[in-house]
Amino acid sequence: MKQLRWIEALRENQCHQLEKAGIVNKTKVVDHGKKIRKNWSQSWTVLHGGILTFHKDPKSAPAGNANKASQIVPEYTVDLRGGSVQWAAKDKSSKKFVLELKTRQGCEYLMQYDTESIISDWCKVIQDTIHHLTPHQPEPEHLSDEEDDTGSDREDRKRTSTRNTSAADSEQNRIRGKLKRFLQRRPTLQSVKEKGYIRDNVFGCHLDVLCHRENSTIPKFVEKCIRTVERRGLDVDGIYRVSGNLAVIQKLRHKADHEEHLDLEDGQWEEIHVITGALKFFFRELPEPLFPFSSFEKFIATIQLPDHSQRVSYMKDLVRSLPLPNYDTMKLLFKHLRRVIEHKESNRMSVQSVAIVFGPTLLRPQIESANMTVHMVFQSQIVELMLNKFKDIFSIEGAPPSPSRTF
Structure with missing residues (x-):
């Protein structure tokens, strides 16, 4: 991986050079000896001067905080001195290619990436x-009775140990200071994206x-999913109603976020319910x-009008x-859902079934209220009406230009 240019300012000696930087998936599982719930997230990760820093996903920045959202913000700083890293056992995570990192402070982290060579x-x-x-610790020599420790020798070793500890703490503080100054000069999220190190989700x-x-009016991922379903999924029983494997759906989501040329004909996406599940997930994940x-x-x-x-x-x-x-x-x-309904004899997806599935997925209030149950009924009715009257509603005859339809 290419080293980032903006790190060259810290290249003072071999100990303080940037050893590695890149994107991994991480979660903290033990905090100072106390187990905590796994919460996987993507992180821009930097290893520098013996310190491993996991940065927050920019999407987790509070809404409206534009300054923080434009920066790569540190989430965890891990001192590797005295730590250990190994491949995680299968009972630690169902994901593949997972590392288990333990620190001397009693914290444990899991690191993962789908490409084996990278992790x-x-x-x-x-x-x-x-x-x-x-540092290498030599084995202590055996002392005879005549050469055994005296109280003075023990005091000398205690003072030496104290000095070594103080020196180690001083060195650690110096490294932390260097890292803090480095993070304060970190680039904006936009500049990192422009250099190609991070791709927008x-x-x-x-x-x-x-x-x-994408220079389009329809997301490419939506078009790919619809083409795939219409090519090999219209007759599948329970299409869009049956849930696909969530782990595989999450893997597909990760691929869509990080690979520009996603191939849905790849064998790992053979299960059509994974494709339909990912498409529904895409619409549920839209901020609006x-x-x-x-x-x-x-x-x-409108749906409540009597006529x-x-x-x-x-x-x-x-x-x-x-x-x-x-x-x-x-x-x-x-238009695609209409084609799904046309095959209802084989896939058992009627207009009502499709409306129930997509109603809450496609429209929802900005703030949930006590009318949520009533709204769910109306949401399904809106989708049902638009499916039944698709040609009338999406007909462009006599459609005046709309000032809001800009792009």
Whole structure:
């Protein structure tokens, strides 16, 4: 891995050079001897001067805190002196290629990456660093009775040990000071992305931001999933209703976030419920749903109109007023769901079944209220109406230009 240019300022001697930096998955499992619940997250990880630093995922920064969100913020700083690292046992995690890192302070971390060569390199570098930081202790010589310790000798050794401990603490404080100054000069998240070290995520990204980045009005991941399902999944029983393997879905999510050219025809994605599960997960992870928060109450009010033709007319107007990425993505998705329903004799997915699955996934209020149960009924009814009246609602005849549909 290429060393980052912005670290060269700290290259004063061999001990204080950057040994390694990169993205890994990590979780803390023991905190000063106390077991804690695993919480895997992605981390920009830096090994420097015997200190391993895990940085927070920028998505975890509080909303509205633009300054912090634009920086790579340290989450855990691990002193490797006196620590140990080894491949984790199978009972530690169901993931593959997992390292177990223990510190002398009684903390334990798990580190993982899907590519074996990358995580193996991390293991070797951490082991070498720990070995470099741990001085060799010679075996004590056997003393005869005449050469046995005196009280004065023991005092001398105690003072020497105290001086060595003080020197070690002083060196550790000096390294921490260097690391602190280095972190204060850390680059912005945007500059790291521009250099290609971090790629923007697909999951959890605002729809308009993702589409703008991909120079499209429909996310590429959505198009790939729909093409795959229509090619080999329309007749599968319970399509979109049956859940896929969550671990494999999470693996697919990770691939989509970190690999630009994702191949859904790869054998590891053979189970079609994994593809449909990932597609539903994509829409649930949108910070703002496909039906924008600002339109939620309008859609709820429209579905309650007593006149059916009026409901369809108002629904069409609301859909046409959506931003272009929302409109185009919605049109493609509902067109696809219509094809799923056309095969209901084999897949047992009726209009009502599809509406129940996608209602809460595609639209939700910005703030949950006591009316949540009532809203769930209306959410399904909205999706059901749009599926039944797809051609009327998405017809572009006579559609006036909408100022909100900009991209």
